[in-house]
Amino acid sequence: MIEGLLKESVRSLTPYKPKSYKVLAKLDANENNHVALKLNDKIIEELKNLKINEYPDSDSTVVRGMLAEDLGVSIDQIILGCGSDQIITLIINAFIDKGDKILIHTPTFDMYRITNQVAGGVTLEVPLGENFEFNCAEFIRVMKEEKPKVIFLTNPNNPTGGVIPKDDIIQVIENSTGIVAIDEAYMEFYKDSAIDLVEKYNNVVVLRTLSKAFGLAGARVGYSIASTELTEAINRVKPPYNVSSIDQLAAKVCLENKEWSKEIIEEIIDERERVKDKLNKLCNIKVYNSEANFILFNIKNAKDIYEHLINKGVLIRHFGEQGPLAGCLRVSIGTKEQNDLFLKLLEDYVLL
Ligand SMILES: Cc1ncc(COP(=O)(O)O)c(C=O)c1O
Incomplete structure (x- = not known):
């Protein structure tokens, strides 16, 4: 009976269940392991x-x-959300009716498609290129033909780590007749931003989060920056009390300690480059360039390697054996010790 009562758009969905293992190094969710526990005393x-x-x-x-x-x-111009996940939901809820279209590039963060499906919207996808680069001409062609109401650009992209050149973002905005949402969850590791475009274009909204660079994933705090007109429109669907007082307090303490976060971000960027160089020296591997706090790579025996690492206490992300991410693994950049453990286990496996 319950299945029959469900909204049609929800029937094919399965609950989103991130893997949970007790491990030495949790490198699967692009969290910031440098911050762990240090903020707690102040909070x-x-x-x-x-x-x-x-x-x-x-x-x-x-x-x-x-x-x-x-x-x-x-x-x-700012809305605070229960994670930037909630900001995505607010944008979809404000603009997408049953049958309305959103446009995304794929592969990308899954929540745009899932949230849009729940709303009854249609998700149009433009594949990234061979090296997961943004295909601007094709994206604009589809956008002009299909006139989606909301366009999501993820910069840097998750899970690929690649970026969209600023000129391409401007071209998409100039040619769009909808809302352009630029998800900058990993922006602090890239350092380029489209936030200046918010002043020029009133249909642009930039999404940010305290979950990644600022290490506050457990508190669930994300935010959007947009014109006052667009912010007012999105605010119409914001639930009251959407960010708990504990989370607001944690966010305040976190932002008061921003200088400390800046040092940590530099450490993570340095570690990312070191891990990238080490991975590039292995055989049978293709490492994608990343401007985020994780690295995607394609490797022979990806599933076996993923399981081997779990057995040795290191959790990374595996994307299955189908679709554009077949054979790909994504590792988050952890502390130096965690990264060394990951690299050692991977090297040992590859040399076996
Ligand atoms: C691209 C992107 N956007 C948004 C989010 C959601 O972040 P949060 O809800 O923790 O702010 C994530 C999380 O992994 C992400 O990768």
Whole structure:
């Protein structure tokens, strides 16, 4: 009976269940392992004064104010979400009716397609090229023909790590008749951003998160920056109290310690380059260039290697044996010790 009552668009969905193993090095979800535990003391101190009996500030004013000041935009241009996942949902809920179209490049982050499916929308996909590069001409051709209401560009892209040149982003915006959402979840590791385009184009929204560079994935805090007109439109579907007071407090403490995060980001970028060089020296491997805090590579016996690493206490991400990511593994950049353990186990396996 319950199956029959479900929305038609939801019937083919299965619950999203990230793998959970007890491991020495968790390198599967692009988290920031450098920050683990260090922020806790500061958060605990402030928690002592938190009125947990009261509903949180529905507008997340303090954190939005800090972000606005940092980014040089007005507070009215920012929405705080329960992760940038929720911002994606808000955009889809605000603009997509049953049968409306969104356009994405593939492979990319799965949540655009899943959220759009729940809304009853149609997802159009333009494949990335042989080296997972953005195919701007084809993307614009499909966009002009199909007139999607929402376009998602992920920069840097997950899971490939590749980037979309700024000129291509501008071309997409100039040719679009819909909302262009630029997901910059990993921007801090790339350092280029489309945020300046928000001032020029009122249909552009940039998505950011504190989950990656700032190590706050457990607190679930993401945000959007857009024109006040677009922000007001998206805000119409924002649930009240969407970010808990504990999460707002954690975000505030995290942003107060931004200088420390900057050092960590540099360490992660250096480690990414070191791991990339080491991987490139192995046989039967293709390593994709990454500007994020992870590296995607295609390797012989990917599934066996993935399982071998789990057995030795290192969890990375495997994408199955079908589709454009067949034979690909993605490793997040962890601490130096974690990266060394991963590299040693992989080298040992390959030399076996
Ligand atoms: C490209 C991209 N966007 C958004 C998210 C969601 O991040 P969060 O909801 O933790 O802010 C992720 C998480 O992996 C991601 O890879």
